[in-house]
Amino acid sequence: MGPGPRGSKPKKALSRRNIFLYGTLIVVAMYYMLPLYVMLVTSLKGMPEIRLGNIFAPPVEITFQPWVKAWSEACTGLNCDGLSRGFFNSVRILVPSVVLSIIIASVNGYALANWRFKGSETFFTILIVGAFIPYQVMIYPLVILLREIGLYGSLTGLVIVHTIFGMPVLTLLFRNYFASMPEELFRAARVDGAGFWQIYLRIMLPMSLPIFVVAIILQVTGIWNDFL
Incomplete structure (x- = not known):
């Protein structure tokens, strides 16, 4: 059977639903962008012009x-x-915290999703519980711990804290993402003799760009909010 006729795809007409949807999204985007616009234009004005009160x-x-x-x-x-100083300190905390937390969480999620080991369910339950514990509850014990190991008041201590705080949520995200992948890929790789790291690096990692982007956004925004 020969190939079907090739023609231009019919153009989709804008329905009332799409017009309403896009219009709403534009209004919401403008609502959230307006404070940023005011802040930016105000920062480029001199004090005499700011005193006029025309902020827009x-x-x-x-x-x-x-x-x-x-x-x-x-x-x-x-x-x-x-x-x-605060900017560069924040960068020095942000980069290693994001890299370490995402690497560790992705390996944890991959292991929990595809490699069953003794105590894996208990470990996963502890991580889920940890995701719902307010960080304020752990501040005082962490201060004591960091003081005892000599990292209190250091950037290294803050990197460790941010890495630990990011573990529960990020591990849960990676675990659920890897669990949603076709199990046949994992089984076929195992049949071909691939090990733990080979499957992770050659199969799982190249297919995980979306969840890595989500994890990076979560960590960057969360850590950067603690601007020093």
Whole structure:
């Protein structure tokens, strides 16, 4: 049988439902973007223009002096050396925390989804319970622990804390994602003689980009909210 006729695909007409949907999304997006717009245009104005009170108007004369002053002279607590120190400290905490937590959580989720071992269900239950424990409950014990091991007040200690706090939720996400993959892929790899790390690196990892993106977004936003 020969190939069917090739023609241009019919264009989908905009229905009332789609118009309402897209219109609602545009309004919601504008609602959330408006404060960011006001903050940005205000930061580019001088004080005489800010005092006029027209917060939505674009700057008549753009100035970057507020940015320079905030970066190098803004006071945070007792320090008046700008936001640069806090920014770079946050980056030094963010990068290793995200990398470590996602690597460990992805391996944990892969092992829990595809490799049954003694105590795996108990381990998974503990992780789920840990995901619902408020971090405020664990602050005081963590302070004592970090003080005892000599990491209190250090960036390394904060990296460890953020990595641990991210484990329950991220492991749950990776475990559910890997469990939703076709089991035949795992069985075929096992029949071909592939081991734990071969299956993870060559099969599971290349197919896991969506969940890695979700995990990165969750960790980056969560850790960056603790801006130092």
